[in-house]
Amino acid sequence: MKKKVMDLNSIKKVNRSVLLNILRDHGAMSRKDIAAISGLSPGAITIIATEMLNEGILKEAGLEERNGKAGRKKILLKIEKTHKFILGINIEKDTTTIAISDLNLTILSSKELATNANVMPENFLNEIIDNIKDLLWKLDISKGNILGIGVGIVGKVDPNTGKSMEAYGIWNKEVDLGGFLSKSLKLPVVVDNNVRSLAMAEINCSKRKNIDDFVFIKHGPGIGAAIVINKKLIYGSENQAGEIGHIIVNSDGPQCSCGQKGCLEAVISTRRMKKTVQMAFDKSTTPILHRLCNGDKGKINTSLIFSAYENGDPYIKKIIDDNIKYMATGIINLMKTLDPQRIIFFGELFKYESLMKELINQIEQMLCKESIKNKIVTSCLEYKCKAIGPLALALERLFYETGAIYK
Ligand SMILES: [Zn+2]
Numbered sequence: 001m002k003k004k005v006m007d008l009n010s011i012k013k014v015n016r017s018v019l020l021n022i023l024r025d026h027g028a029m030s031r032k033d034i035a036a037i038s039g040l041s042p043g044a045i046t047i048i049a050t051e052m053l054n055e056g057i058l059k060e061a062g063l064e065e066r067n068g069k070a071g072r073k074k075i076l077l078k079i080e081k082t083h084k085f086i087l088g089i090n091i092e093k094d095t096t097t098i099a100i101s102d103l104n105l106t107i108l109s110s111k112e113l114a115t116n117a118n119v120m121p122e123n124f125l126n127e128i129i130d131n132i133k134d135l136l137w138k139l140d141i142s143k144g145n146i147l148g149i150g151v152g153i154v155g156k157v158d159p160n161t162g163k164s165m166e167a168y169g170i171w172n173k174e175v176d177l178g179g180f181l182s183k184s185l186k187l188p189v190v191v192d193n194n195v196r197s198l199a200m201a202e203i204n205c206s207k208r209k210n211i212d213d214f215v216f217i218k219h220g221p222g223i224g225a226a227i228v229i230n231k232k233l234i235y236g237s238e239n240q241a242g243e244i245g246h247i248i249v250n251s252d253g254p255q256c257s258c259g260q261k262g263c264l265e266a267v268i269s270t271r272r273m274k275k276t277v278q279m280a281f282d283k284s285t286t287p288i289l290h291r292l293c294n295g296d297k298g299k300i301n302t303s304l305i306f307s308a309y310e311n312g313d314p315y316i317k318k319i320i321d322d323n324i325k326y327m328a329t330g331i332i333n334l335m336k337t338l339d340p341q342r343i344i345f346f347g348e349l350f351k352y353e354s355l356m357k358e359l360i361n362q363i364e365q366m367l368c369k370e371s372i373k374n375k376i377v378t379s380c381l382e383y384k385c386k387a388i389g390p391l392a393l394a395l396e397r398l399f400y401e402t403g404a405i406y407k
Pocket of ligand 1 (some may be wrong): 246257258259260263
């Protein structure tokens with residue numbers, strides 16, 4: 001008897017999840033059209049929709065445009081974007097970003113803090129918790145209106161337990177992020193690697209472009225990738241699939257924070273790039289950068305380095321072209337292994353036209369002139385808020401996958 005109840009509950013969950021996903025992918029829709037797409041009967045959709053309207057998850061959104069056709073207009077349904085709010089935390093080597101959004105992933109507020117790797121992880125997490133409480137207080141949102149928390153962090157993560165196994169360059173030990181945050185804030189928490197979380201947000205916008213298989217590459221401050229096949233993230237046996245940052249591109253290369261030598265990340269991180277540029281910085285070697293910085297070495301940042309490249313600073317061009325060559329090598333290896341529909345780039349570097357052109361040139365040269373232009377695109381995600389990935393992760397795992405059934 002108990003088993004039957006369980007089964008009915010899981011059917012309900014699946015049906016609600018199907019309905020929510022249809023509304024996400026197609027926008028406002030009538031009950032009849034939802035039924036046609038879902039394969040469920042119109043009667044079943046009416047029952048599910050009524051339940052979700054009563055719970056405030058859906059709302060009625062006016063009448064369908066009929067283009068002069070006769071007959072009764074159908075009432076459209078849509079997801080109530082303020083039914084719940086989401087908290088997102090993105091932890092990277094230098095900065096941690098906290099944000100709150102609605103169910104459309106529109107950011108209501110966000111805050112950046114310096115990632116403090118010099119204290120016990122619990123102490124830094126308490127600092128994050130204080131900031132979250134402050135954010136909720138300022139927006140006058142109660143905890144009851146929060147769907148849950150998504151956390152994205154660099155390095156090895158076990159999404160099943162919510163543990164950060166090794167956050168390279170931040171903590172060199174296992175940290176139970178999910179357990180600590182859910183216990184302290186009494187909210188559901190989902191945790192994943194930061195690049196995979198971002199790829200989750202990318203899946204949302206790629207769906208509309210019919211891209212099912214892609215490799216998502218993030219550059220700055222390190223380099224990481226996430227593999228998406230058939231719209232699903234690939235994890236691997238130890239949740240390390242897509243760790244492009246730690247493939248070895250030069251076995252005599254510099255020491256990486258993961259312990260290996262000559263990892264792609266150790267060679268082309270923005271930190272290393274900045275250091276190399278700082279060492280060479282002077283009026284005659286890097287004239288354009290020197291002018292852009294008004295001669296002040298302290299002002300050097302990635303934006304100025306990339307601008308100097310764009311403006312033809314010869315030494316900067318040499319340094320960055322070397323970086324791009326290593327990056328191209330890593331990308332080709334991934335392309336040859338996975339043969340994805342697209343390679344999607346995320347990061348400041350890819351916003352510069354001449355840098356993208358150089359990267360494509362280098363890849364094509366190594367591939368013996370095979371054209372890859374139609375395979376390479378830049379991300380459709382906003383660069384403004386780094387917590388967009390963790391927000392999308394929580395939305396997927398705690399809303400769309402659960403059919404908005406909260407325990
Ligand atoms: Zn490494």
